[in-house]
Amino acid sequence: MAFPQWMNVGGMFPSVEVCGIPQSPFGMSHQQALAQVTAQAALHAQSQMHMQAQYQPSTVTTAKDLLTQYPSFNPGEALQQKQQMPPSTSDAQNSMVEAAEFSHSERKYQPPPAGDKPTDDGYNWRKYGQKCIKGSEYPRSYYKCTHLNCSVKKKVERSSDGQITEIIYKGQHNHDRAQVNKLSKDGDDSNGITRKDQESTKADHSEPPGSSDNEEAGNAAVQDEERGDDEPIPKRRQMDVVTSEVTLPHKTVTEPKIIVQTRSEVDLLDDGYRWRKYGQKVVKGNPHPRLENRIR
DNA sequence: AGCCTTTGACCAGCG
């Protein structure tokens, strides 16, 4: 079975597979071994992203652009930085899906995610589970927000090359993302610096937790556009997730997908597109009116 | 010491 190129740095380590994941037989994990490489790439990507956001505000600079250029860059972070994903909403069913796919041909170098932290999205996450998912070469990881009384969870799926293909957020943060509750570690110092810089840039867009409840933003359009109809909606445990399940064939697709569903009105206005409200409707079962938006 | 990851076991939904 082929395994991600990045899994074998320099091709010097024999690998064994665990749930489809090549594992280093040595004490040092691949994650550790590659953290350094990734850190550099991620830092580069973040700084680039920052620059774009800062100097090209009128340009629809999506995470996928960055992903194309910097595969190591985290789409989730890009989205949050670009769109100022609110930390929470008033609706407990708020959720978000982020997805990205990459073309193998677009990358010459495919660094692994740094550590097992799929995103440095401003929150602290603790991994509480990992599960091999049927049909998936890589296990799905389960994370919980470590903030007190915050029950937000997220699932992270990776493609066969180790890249994050989907992040599903579940729930809402009841706290601000600017937690910085501890000194950075694991070589995240650079991230911390970067984040600080980013935070200052987006300060004007910051939204307090639970301050918005609007969803089905413009992203919905993208969703409909990109979601495959052949993807059955998860029948099991549809629970409180209002996420848009994204079809990610995990095959070679030239364009990465970035899909976000949010209730934030801010996102509506700050997703890089201009939206014109053309209707408002009370939706059964939803205390909040649905806003219909179109890209201008 | 505290936090985190790992991982097997357990639980629950669905066909």
Added chain:
DNA sequence: TCGCTGGTCAAAGGC
């Protein structure tokens, strides 16, 4: 009811 599958728990160990 049973098996499959996804999600969660919690002990153990590492950092």
